[in-house]
Amino acid sequence: MYYVIKKQLDQPLRSFVGFKVPKYIASKNSDNVIFEFIIDDKPQRKWVKKEEIILLTDNKEYFLKILSQLQATQAEQEKLVEEAKEQLNRCLENFVEAISSDIRDFENMRDTDDGVPCILKYL
Numbered sequence: 001m002y003y004v005i006k007k008q009l010d011q012p013l014r015s016f017v018g019f020k021v022p023k024y025i026a027s028k029n030s031d032n033v034i035f036e037f038i039i040d041d042k043p044q045r046k047w048v049k050k051e052e053i054i055l056l057t058d059n060k061e062y063f064l065k066i067l068s069q070l071q072a073t074q075a076e077q078e079k080l081v082e083e084a085k086e087q088l089n090r091c092l093e094n095f096v097e098a099i100s101s102d103i104r105d106f107e108n109m110r111d112t113d114d115g116v117p118c119i120l121k122y123l
Contacts, residue, residue, distance in 0.1 A: 003063035004035065005054040005070065013081065015074065016054060018067045024056065 005018045025034040032047045033056065054070075057063050110116045 001060070002056060002058050003060055004048075004056050005063070005067060006048060007052045007054060009052065013078065016070055018063070018070075026050075 002021050002024055003018070004021055004024075005016055008014050008017055021035045021037060023036040025036065026032075031050055033050055033053060035046045035048060037044045037046065055063065055066055110118050111121060
């Protein structure tokens with residue numbers, strides 16, 4: 001059995017995936033590795049660019065060690081992203097409250113102060 005850690009290029013918050021595969025086909029002359037899976041008793045092949053492969057090994061313990069390290073880093077970063085999202089939401093709420101308050105204050109001033117040159121109050 002072989003163990004693979006592959007980059008996930010299309011999912012920023014899911015940067016890698018780990019899986020096991022019974023067979024692979026590779027050549028020094030090719031930029032791809034072909035992984036062969038058995039699904040419903042039929043072989044299925046998946047081409048993966050070599051540059052997308054982080055690790056290809058037959059050492060399960062090493063695979064698990066590296067996978068655990070990457071998962072720990074990912075968990076830490078996901079936590080930071082969630083905290084940043086919460087902070088952004090708070091900032092957006094403060095922004096909406098502040099600008100809405102300023103707009104209301106100006107509208108009150110526009111409606112009561114003759115010194116505001118706004119044509120709208122004469123329409």
